[in-house]
Amino acid sequence: MASLLIRDLDTVVTCDDADSVLRHVDLYCEDGRIRAIGPDLAVQADEVLDGSHLLCYPGLINTHHHLYQQFSRNLPEVQNLELFPWLKALYEIWKNLDTEVVHASSLTGMGELMKNGCTTCFDHHYVFPVGCGDLLGAQFAAADELGMRMVASRGSMDLSVKDGGLPPDSVVQSVDAILEDSAALIERWHDPSYGSMRQIALAPCSPFSVSRELLLQSAKLARQYHVRLHTHLAETKDEERYTLDRYGLRPLAYLESLGWVGPDVWFAHGIHFTDAELDLLAETGTGVAHCPVSNMKLSSGVARIPEMLQRGIHVGLAVDGSASQDGSDLLEEIRICYLLHRLHCSAAAPSGYDVLKLATRGSASLLGREDIGCLAVGKCADLFLVDSRRLELVGACYDPKNVFGTVGLRAPVDYTVVNGCITVAHGKLTGIDEAKTAENARHVCDRYLGKN
Incomplete structure (x- = not known):
């Protein structure tokens, strides 16, 4: 080299x-x-x-993204919606994903991240329509073209609308099919070595689109293969009401009952945690990916980041999906994170340098990486x-x-x-022709959205 x-x-x-x-x-x-x-x-x-x-x-480290959403951002029909109705509307677009869309959206999304100082990207991909092809292979191919260090996830959903979830039937799978594919993808792609450019995490989507059995079995499989676990949690009050009504437990207590706490687990958003729940995260080494722009865009709330840091909770920074952030710029996320918490917490807020460390050292800790972040x-x-x-x-x-x-x-x-x-x-x-890549991506996006 x-x-x-x-x-x-x-x-x-x-x-x-x-x-x-x-x-x-x-x-x-x-x-x-x-x-x-x-x-x-x-x-x-x-x-x-x-x-x-x-x-x-x-290099900055992005700990939560949905790169496929690059082609469903800034859509006027969803601009004023909160998470649950926003998701239901967008699933009608996302159910048409294929390898061409995922490859092109990954190139443009990770390209934007890289142009703004990001060197490692974790992507939470959980939409696998019937007959969609090798989506993670398409993502790793895009990362190779750019030279990006990538952690991809085998995300999953098994609760459709008919089961009380949000997604349509065409994008959910059986627990057995998900677990079989998860094991195959780990064996194919996951490289645990120091300096690895390719890793896999298991990432069922959320408590409201995934069954108890899928969460339980995913945790067992991840620990069998020594890969990390990730999901959305405590993002909205709607989610809180959902788990209380369905399981009689708050979201974190529900996940804890299924083995979803520990130093190999990190949650996206983590907005609506109580004091006791923050203490549990600290005691168990469970991490949080902070997504300030997305949290504001969807009116989800403000995560208690100053209190998390005071407790020693592992916190990283993330841009979240391009449909809720409308971009892929982790440098922008640093400034907005700093300003948001200055507004809410004044002198108790993290400094600009503290937030830089969230996007580097903190993010590396969420991914279990000691080889990057400083x-x-x-x-x-x-x-x-x-x-x-x-x-x-x-x-x-x-x-x-x-x-x-x-x-x-x-x-x-x-x-x-x-x-x-x-x-x-x-x-x-340096790895791609930006003009040609953008032109091709526009054609793919037009076809995907039916704009041709």
Whole structure:
């Protein structure tokens, strides 16, 4: 594998245990790892970048997405709906998913993430229409083209409208079919090794679209194969009413009764937790993927992130599905997260740097990864670089740790590096032709939405 040397970096915000900020250092990458950081390194490399005006950060890690939703965003008929009616309306579109749609939407969604400094993406895919083809294979192919480090999920639903759930019959499957496919996909794709580019998690969709049996058996299968567990939880009051009416338990208590707590479990959203439930998350090491933009878009509520962090709960950051975020920009999520909690919690809110760490160290912890999330010798060479001389950053770079929370960045980063390879250069993706990819994606989206 090629080597990369970035000379005389202006600033390196490492997000390491000591919260180190390094000035005027070189960073050397070889075989996908950071091999050295320091001034005037006596090394040669296949590729050398001048870092004298560049700010360097760990690659961002997105811990909850639905990439297929890239082609069902900004639809006027669902703009003012909350989660349950929003889902019912959109399932009528999503039931037409196929490999072409999933590949094109994954390319565009992950491409946008990568242009904004994201180097690892977890995607929660749970819609598998009859005859849809190899959807996870299509996602991994897109990740390979971009150079993205990807964790895909074998999501699932087995409760349709006739069973008291929300999705139509055509996108649910039997428990046996789901478990059989889950095992096959883990055996095919999951790589648990240090520096892995491909991993699998098991991710039944939600308590209101999945049966008790599917949740129970998915947890058993995940632990048999040593993969992680993920689902939506405590997102809305409607969900809370659903589990109380159907099972006599609040959402977290219901999941706990089925083995769904522990350091190998993380929940998306986690808005409506009580004090006792937050204590349980902390005691069991169960994590939360925070999705501030989506939570606001769907009027779901404000997650208790300051209190979670005070308790030591593992929290990561995520953009959620493109239909509820209307984009795939984790840098934007950092700033909105910072501002949202400043509004609600004032001085108790996390700082801009705290939120950056949620999107790096915190997100890595949710995925069970110790090889990504900070910049240190031996870690994966995943990072992004921003030119401090940009007009929009004049006067903003004296505090490089907090700048993305307080000021933000409303344009692509200058460089993104994944596994030691430059995947974004001068704000453009290097692995694909952006114009051709966008043109093809528009045709696929038009066909999918019936706009031809």
